[in-house]
Amino acid sequence: MADEELKAKIVEWFEGKSKGGKKKFYVADVVGAFKDDYAKRDIKKAINQCTVDQTIMYWSSGSTTMLVLAENFKE
16 A cells, blocks of 8 residues: 555645646656655555545546546546
């Protein structure tokens, strides 16, 4: 299981970033935000766990895949 602290930080990051006009982010955006403090693999595991918990969801346009908070998914 992914680090609960990291998962909470990722959700917090999404909540803070989603207050503006942009709601969807690439995995690389999230990794870039936390790469100084955590290993890339750990960040990706935490993102995956957040999708399993359904706090963050994958969004696809058909050609690109992004992440979005579950509460903003339908926008």
